[in-house]
Amino acid sequence: xxxxxxxxxxxxxxxxxxxxxxxxxxxxxxxxxxxxxxxxxxxxxxxxxxxxxxxxxxxxxxxxxxxxxxxxxxxxxxxxxxxxxxxxxxxxxxxxxxxxxxxxxxxxxxxxxxxxxxxxxxxxxxxxxxxxxxxxxxxxxxxxxxxxxxxxxxxxxxxxxxxxxxxxxxxxxxxxxxxxxxxxxxxxxxxxxxxxxxxxxxxxxxxxxxxxxxxxxxxxxxxxxxxxxxxxxxxxxxxxxxxxxxxxxxxxxxxxxxxxxxxxxxxxxxxxxxxxxxxx
Ligand SMILES: NC(=O)c1ccc[n+]([C@@H]2O[C@H](COP(=O)([O-])OP(=O)(O)OC[C@H]3O[C@@H](n4cnc5c(N)ncnc54)[C@H](OP(=O)(O)O)[C@@H]3O)[C@@H](O)[C@H]2O)c1
Numbered sequence: 049x050x051x052x053x054x055x056x057x058x059x060x061x062x063x064x065x066x067x068x069x070x071x072x073x074x075x076x077x078x079x080x081x082x083x084x085x086x087x088x089x090x091x092x093x094x095x096x097x098x099x100x101x102x103x104x105x106x107x108x109x110x111x112x113x114x115x116x117x118x119x120x121x122x123x124x125x126x127x128x129x130x131x132x133x134x135x136x137x138x139x140x141x142x143x144x145x146x147x148x149x150x151x152x153x154x155x156x157x158x159x160x161x162x163x164x165x166x167x168x169x170x171x172x173x174x175x176x177x178x179x180x181x182x183x184x185x186x187x188x189x190x191x192x193x194x195x196x197x198x199x200x201x202x203x204x205x206x207x208x209x210x211x212x213x214x215x216x217x218x219x220x221x222x223x224x225x226x227x228x229x230x231x232x233x234x235x236x237x238x239x240x241x242x243x244x245x246x247x248x249x250x251x252x253x254x255x256x257x258x259x260x261x262x263x264x265x266x267x268x269x270x271x272x273x274x275x276x277x278x279x280x281x282x283x284x285x286x287x288x289x290x291x292x293x294x295x296x297x298x299x300x301x302x303x304x305x306x307x308x309x310x311x312x313x314x315x316x317x318x319x320x321x322x323x324x325x326x327x328x
Contacts, residue, residue: 052082052084053083054108055108056072056109056111056302056306057085057087057110058086058088058110058112059095059098059116059120060112060113061089061116063088063089063113064087066113067325068085068111069085069086070324071321072299072303073085075307075311078311079311081307083306088110092116096122099123108305108307109141109305110140111138111139117138117182120138120140124137128148130150130155130189131149133151133185134186134189136182136185137151138152139305150301152299153294154187154190156299157187157268159313160289163297164289164293165287170196171195172236173236174196174197174199174200174234174236174237175199175236176202176235176239177199177239178228178254179201179203179241180203180205180208181241181242183268184239184241187241196219197219199221200231200232200235201221201222202223202224203222204242206225209223210222229254229255233258234260235259235260237264237265238265238266239266239267240254240268246269251276252275252276252277254277256280259284261286263286264286264288265281265287266288267288267289267290267291268294270290270291270292272325273292273322275290293318296313296317296321
Protein backbone atom coordinates (compact mmCIF):
# COMPACT_ATOMS: atom_id res chain seq x y z
CA UNK A 49 0.00 0.00 0.00
CA UNK A 50 1.38 3.45 -0.89
CA UNK A 51 1.59 6.15 1.79
CA UNK A 52 -0.87 9.09 1.59
CA UNK A 53 0.52 11.91 -0.55
CA UNK A 54 0.35 14.62 2.10
CA UNK A 55 0.94 13.84 5.76
CA UNK A 56 0.48 15.92 8.89
CA UNK A 57 0.16 15.10 12.58
CA UNK A 58 -0.27 16.43 16.10
CA UNK A 59 2.57 16.12 18.58
CA UNK A 60 2.13 16.16 22.35
CA UNK A 61 3.03 14.24 25.52
CA UNK A 62 0.58 12.68 26.10
CA UNK A 63 -1.34 13.05 22.85
CA UNK A 64 -3.91 10.23 23.05
CA UNK A 65 -6.71 12.60 24.21
CA UNK A 66 -6.45 14.88 21.16
CA UNK A 67 -9.56 15.37 19.01
CA UNK A 68 -7.60 16.95 16.16
CA UNK A 69 -7.41 13.67 14.15
CA UNK A 70 -11.23 13.52 14.15
CA UNK A 71 -11.41 17.08 12.78
CA UNK A 72 -8.74 16.70 10.07
CA UNK A 73 -9.86 13.16 9.22
CA UNK A 74 -13.38 14.50 8.60
CA UNK A 75 -12.08 17.22 6.26
CA UNK A 76 -9.71 14.87 4.39
CA UNK A 77 -12.64 12.58 3.63
CA UNK A 78 -15.06 15.41 2.84
CA UNK A 79 -12.70 17.04 0.31
CA UNK A 80 -11.39 13.72 -1.09
CA UNK A 81 -7.77 14.59 -0.34
CA UNK A 82 -5.05 11.95 -0.48
CA UNK A 83 -3.63 12.79 2.95
CA UNK A 84 -3.31 11.59 6.53
CA UNK A 85 -3.32 13.20 9.96
CA UNK A 86 -2.01 11.16 12.88
CA UNK A 87 -1.12 11.48 16.56
CA UNK A 88 2.58 11.34 17.44
CA UNK A 89 3.64 11.06 21.08
CA UNK A 90 6.90 13.03 21.29
CA UNK A 91 8.78 13.09 24.57
CA UNK A 92 9.85 16.41 26.08
CA UNK A 93 13.45 16.86 25.01
CA UNK A 94 12.78 15.24 21.61
CA UNK A 95 10.74 18.09 20.13
CA UNK A 96 13.54 20.01 18.40
CA UNK A 97 14.92 16.81 16.83
CA UNK A 98 11.43 15.74 15.69
CA UNK A 99 10.81 19.12 14.07
CA UNK A 100 14.23 19.12 12.34
CA UNK A 101 13.21 15.81 10.74
CA UNK A 102 9.76 16.85 9.49
CA UNK A 103 10.80 16.75 5.83
CA UNK A 104 12.59 13.40 6.25
CA UNK A 105 9.45 12.04 7.92
CA UNK A 106 7.53 13.28 4.85
CA UNK A 107 5.39 15.58 7.02
CA UNK A 108 4.03 18.85 5.60
CA UNK A 109 3.67 20.16 9.15
CA UNK A 110 2.01 19.52 12.47
CA UNK A 111 -0.15 20.78 15.29
CA UNK A 112 1.43 21.09 18.70
CA UNK A 113 -0.23 20.51 22.03
CA UNK A 114 0.84 20.56 25.69
CA UNK A 115 3.67 20.59 26.75
CA UNK A 116 5.46 21.39 23.46
CA UNK A 117 3.97 24.73 22.40
CA UNK A 118 6.90 26.83 23.65
CA UNK A 119 9.53 24.46 22.27
CA UNK A 120 7.76 24.52 18.90
CA UNK A 121 7.81 28.31 18.89
CA UNK A 122 11.52 28.30 19.73
CA UNK A 123 12.31 25.80 16.96
CA UNK A 124 10.66 27.83 14.18
CA UNK A 125 12.66 29.96 11.75
CA UNK A 126 9.65 32.16 10.84
CA UNK A 127 6.75 33.20 13.07
CA UNK A 128 3.45 34.95 12.43
CA UNK A 129 2.45 38.05 14.43
CA UNK A 130 -0.11 35.96 16.34
CA UNK A 131 2.59 33.47 17.40
CA UNK A 132 5.02 36.24 18.33
CA UNK A 133 2.38 37.98 20.44
CA UNK A 134 2.09 34.95 22.73
CA UNK A 135 5.50 33.27 22.19
CA UNK A 136 3.89 29.85 21.78
CA UNK A 137 2.95 27.95 18.62
CA UNK A 138 0.21 25.42 17.87
CA UNK A 139 0.56 25.15 14.08
CA UNK A 140 3.78 24.47 12.15
CA UNK A 141 4.50 24.01 8.46
CA UNK A 142 7.43 23.78 6.09
CA UNK A 143 7.72 26.45 3.43
CA UNK A 144 10.79 26.79 1.23
CA UNK A 145 12.53 24.30 3.51
CA UNK A 146 12.05 26.56 6.54
CA UNK A 147 9.91 25.83 9.59
CA UNK A 148 7.07 28.37 10.04
CA UNK A 149 5.00 28.79 13.22
CA UNK A 150 1.55 30.24 13.87
CA UNK A 151 -0.79 30.32 16.82
CA UNK A 152 -4.38 29.89 15.68
CA UNK A 153 -6.14 29.68 19.07
CA UNK A 154 -6.98 33.40 19.17
CA UNK A 155 -8.35 33.55 15.64
CA UNK A 156 -10.21 30.31 16.36
CA UNK A 157 -11.97 32.00 19.27
CA UNK A 158 -12.82 35.10 17.22
CA UNK A 159 -14.13 33.10 14.23
CA UNK A 160 -16.34 31.06 16.55
CA UNK A 161 -17.63 34.27 18.17
CA UNK A 162 -18.35 35.83 14.76
CA UNK A 163 -20.01 32.69 13.41
CA UNK A 164 -22.19 32.28 16.51
CA UNK A 165 -22.95 35.95 17.19
CA UNK A 166 -22.52 37.91 13.96
CA UNK A 167 -23.95 41.08 15.47
CA UNK A 168 -21.46 41.20 18.35
CA UNK A 169 -19.37 44.36 17.83
CA UNK A 170 -15.95 43.83 19.45
CA UNK A 171 -15.07 47.52 18.96
CA UNK A 172 -17.90 48.60 21.24
CA UNK A 173 -17.51 46.11 24.08
CA UNK A 174 -15.29 45.88 27.14
CA UNK A 175 -14.05 42.35 27.82
CA UNK A 176 -13.31 40.48 31.05
CA UNK A 177 -10.80 37.62 30.87
CA UNK A 178 -10.45 35.18 33.76
CA UNK A 179 -6.94 33.71 33.68
CA UNK A 180 -3.57 34.87 32.37
CA UNK A 181 -2.08 31.66 30.93
CA UNK A 182 -1.35 30.68 27.34
CA UNK A 183 -4.96 30.49 26.16
CA UNK A 184 -5.83 33.81 27.81
CA UNK A 185 -2.94 35.50 25.98
CA UNK A 186 -4.09 34.13 22.62
CA UNK A 187 -7.64 35.35 23.14
CA UNK A 188 -6.49 38.74 24.44
CA UNK A 189 -4.28 39.28 21.39
CA UNK A 190 -7.10 38.32 19.01
CA UNK A 191 -9.69 40.53 20.73
CA UNK A 192 -7.31 43.50 20.70
CA UNK A 193 -6.78 42.90 16.96
CA UNK A 194 -10.57 43.09 16.59
CA UNK A 195 -10.55 46.54 18.18
CA UNK A 196 -11.71 45.77 21.72
CA UNK A 197 -11.38 49.09 23.58
CA UNK A 198 -10.77 47.73 27.09
CA UNK A 199 -9.83 44.33 28.43
CA UNK A 200 -9.68 43.48 32.15
CA UNK A 201 -7.62 40.47 33.23
CA UNK A 202 -8.32 38.79 36.57
CA UNK A 203 -5.87 36.14 37.66
CA UNK A 204 -5.33 34.09 40.81
CA UNK A 205 -1.64 35.02 40.69
CA UNK A 206 -1.81 38.78 40.35
CA UNK A 207 1.78 39.10 39.05
CA UNK A 208 0.94 37.08 35.95
CA UNK A 209 -1.98 39.39 35.17
CA UNK A 210 0.38 42.38 35.55
CA UNK A 211 2.86 40.80 33.15
CA UNK A 212 0.10 40.26 30.59
CA UNK A 213 -1.15 43.85 30.94
CA UNK A 214 2.36 45.24 30.47
CA UNK A 215 2.92 42.99 27.48
CA UNK A 216 -0.25 44.01 25.63
CA UNK A 217 -0.29 47.73 26.52
CA UNK A 218 -2.74 50.31 27.85
CA UNK A 219 -6.00 48.75 26.66
CA UNK A 220 -5.34 45.77 28.99
CA UNK A 221 -5.71 46.19 32.74
CA UNK A 222 -4.78 43.73 35.48
CA UNK A 223 -6.86 43.16 38.60
CA UNK A 224 -6.96 40.90 41.64
CA UNK A 225 -8.91 37.67 41.27
CA UNK A 226 -11.22 38.64 44.16
CA UNK A 227 -12.44 41.74 42.25
CA UNK A 228 -13.69 39.75 39.23
CA UNK A 229 -17.41 40.22 39.94
CA UNK A 230 -17.35 43.82 41.22
CA UNK A 231 -15.34 45.05 38.25
CA UNK A 232 -17.43 43.22 35.64
CA UNK A 233 -20.58 45.33 35.68
CA UNK A 234 -20.27 46.88 32.24
CA UNK A 235 -18.67 44.20 30.12
CA UNK A 236 -19.98 42.88 26.82
CA UNK A 237 -18.00 39.65 26.90
CA UNK A 238 -16.81 37.51 29.80
CA UNK A 239 -14.29 34.76 28.97
CA UNK A 240 -13.23 31.91 31.24
CA UNK A 241 -9.64 31.10 30.22
CA UNK A 242 -8.89 28.97 33.29
CA UNK A 243 -9.40 25.19 33.53
CA UNK A 244 -12.03 25.74 36.24
CA UNK A 245 -15.26 23.96 35.35
CA UNK A 246 -13.49 21.23 33.38
CA UNK A 247 -14.31 17.59 34.22
CA UNK A 248 -12.20 16.73 37.26
CA UNK A 249 -11.33 20.37 38.09
CA UNK A 250 -12.97 22.62 40.68
CA UNK A 251 -15.95 24.74 39.63
CA UNK A 252 -15.47 28.37 38.65
CA UNK A 253 -16.91 30.70 41.27
CA UNK A 254 -18.07 33.65 39.17
CA UNK A 255 -21.30 35.49 40.07
CA UNK A 256 -23.22 36.54 36.96
CA UNK A 257 -26.02 38.64 38.47
CA UNK A 258 -24.10 41.90 37.99
CA UNK A 259 -23.44 41.39 34.26
CA UNK A 260 -25.42 43.48 31.75
CA UNK A 261 -28.32 41.66 30.07
CA UNK A 262 -26.60 41.76 26.67
CA UNK A 263 -23.33 40.24 27.93
CA UNK A 264 -21.95 37.14 26.16
CA UNK A 265 -20.39 34.50 28.44
CA UNK A 266 -17.69 32.35 26.83
CA UNK A 267 -15.87 29.33 28.22
CA UNK A 268 -12.70 27.94 26.65
CA UNK A 269 -13.30 24.67 28.50
CA UNK A 270 -15.15 22.17 26.26
CA UNK A 271 -15.20 19.04 28.44
CA UNK A 272 -18.00 19.19 29.45
CA UNK A 273 -19.44 21.12 26.54
CA UNK A 274 -22.01 22.80 28.78
CA UNK A 275 -19.88 23.93 31.72
CA UNK A 276 -21.54 25.06 34.96
CA UNK A 277 -20.59 28.65 33.95
CA UNK A 278 -22.41 28.38 30.61
CA UNK A 279 -25.42 26.69 32.22
CA UNK A 280 -25.63 29.53 34.77
CA UNK A 281 -25.31 32.12 32.00
CA UNK A 282 -28.16 30.57 30.01
CA UNK A 283 -30.28 30.31 33.17
CA UNK A 284 -29.76 34.06 33.64
CA UNK A 285 -30.84 34.71 30.04
CA UNK A 286 -27.33 35.56 28.81
CA UNK A 287 -25.86 34.32 25.53
CA UNK A 288 -23.33 31.50 25.98
CA UNK A 289 -20.37 30.53 23.77
CA UNK A 290 -18.78 27.12 24.31
CA UNK A 291 -15.13 26.11 23.88
CA UNK A 292 -15.68 23.50 21.17
CA UNK A 293 -16.21 26.06 18.41
CA UNK A 294 -12.78 27.55 19.15
CA UNK A 295 -11.20 24.09 18.87
CA UNK A 296 -12.86 23.52 15.47
CA UNK A 297 -12.06 26.96 14.07
CA UNK A 298 -8.42 26.94 15.22
CA UNK A 299 -7.87 23.86 13.04
CA UNK A 300 -8.85 25.59 9.78
CA UNK A 301 -5.52 27.33 9.14
CA UNK A 302 -3.37 24.22 9.59
CA UNK A 303 -5.53 22.16 7.24
CA UNK A 304 -5.36 24.89 4.61
CA UNK A 305 -1.56 25.17 4.92
CA UNK A 306 -0.84 21.43 4.74
CA UNK A 307 -3.53 20.16 2.39
CA UNK A 308 -4.16 23.25 0.22
CA UNK A 309 -7.92 23.51 0.81
CA UNK A 310 -9.67 25.95 3.10
CA UNK A 311 -12.11 23.75 5.06
CA UNK A 312 -15.52 24.65 6.48
CA UNK A 313 -16.58 24.19 10.09
CA UNK A 314 -19.93 22.49 9.55
CA UNK A 315 -22.69 21.35 11.94
CA UNK A 316 -21.85 17.79 10.83
CA UNK A 317 -18.22 18.17 11.98
CA UNK A 318 -19.34 19.69 15.25
CA UNK A 319 -21.74 16.80 15.86
CA UNK A 320 -18.95 14.30 15.17
CA UNK A 321 -16.62 15.84 17.76
CA UNK A 322 -19.48 16.38 20.22
CA UNK A 323 -20.28 12.66 20.03
CA UNK A 324 -16.67 11.88 20.89
CA UNK A 325 -16.71 14.33 23.83
CA UNK A 326 -19.67 12.52 25.38
CA UNK A 327 -17.49 9.39 25.64
CA UNK A 328 -15.22 11.30 28.07
N1 LIG B 1 -11.28 25.63 23.37
C1 LIG B 1 -10.05 25.54 22.93
O1 LIG B 1 -9.76 25.35 21.75
C2 LIG B 1 -8.94 25.76 23.92
C3 LIG B 1 -7.64 26.11 23.50
C4 LIG B 1 -6.64 26.31 24.45
C5 LIG B 1 -6.93 26.15 25.81
N2 LIG B 1 -8.19 25.79 26.18
C6 LIG B 1 -8.54 25.64 27.60
O2 LIG B 1 -8.24 26.85 28.28
C7 LIG B 1 -7.90 26.56 29.63
C8 LIG B 1 -6.61 27.29 30.00
O3 LIG B 1 -5.54 26.75 29.24
P1 LIG B 1 -4.08 27.39 29.26
O4 LIG B 1 -3.30 26.69 28.22
O5 LIG B 1 -4.15 28.88 29.24
O6 LIG B 1 -3.55 26.95 30.71
P2 LIG B 1 -2.39 27.65 31.57
O7 LIG B 1 -1.41 28.35 30.69
O8 LIG B 1 -1.91 26.59 32.50
O9 LIG B 1 -3.17 28.78 32.42
C9 LIG B 1 -4.13 28.43 33.37
C10 LIG B 1 -4.77 29.68 33.97
O10 LIG B 1 -5.82 29.28 34.84
C11 LIG B 1 -5.58 29.80 36.14
N3 LIG B 1 -6.01 28.82 37.16
C12 LIG B 1 -5.68 27.51 37.22
N4 LIG B 1 -6.25 26.93 38.30
C13 LIG B 1 -6.93 27.93 38.95
C14 LIG B 1 -7.72 27.97 40.13
N5 LIG B 1 -7.91 26.86 40.89
N6 LIG B 1 -8.28 29.15 40.49
C15 LIG B 1 -8.09 30.28 39.74
N7 LIG B 1 -7.34 30.29 38.62
C16 LIG B 1 -6.78 29.13 38.22
C17 LIG B 1 -4.08 30.02 36.23
O11 LIG B 1 -3.83 30.99 37.22
P3 LIG B 1 -2.36 31.14 37.89
O12 LIG B 1 -1.59 32.06 36.99
O13 LIG B 1 -2.62 31.73 39.23
O14 LIG B 1 -1.77 29.75 37.96
C18 LIG B 1 -3.80 30.53 34.79
O15 LIG B 1 -4.13 31.87 34.65
C19 LIG B 1 -7.81 25.04 29.73
O16 LIG B 1 -9.00 24.57 30.28
C20 LIG B 1 -7.68 24.59 28.29
O17 LIG B 1 -8.19 23.29 28.09
C21 LIG B 1 -9.20 25.60 25.28
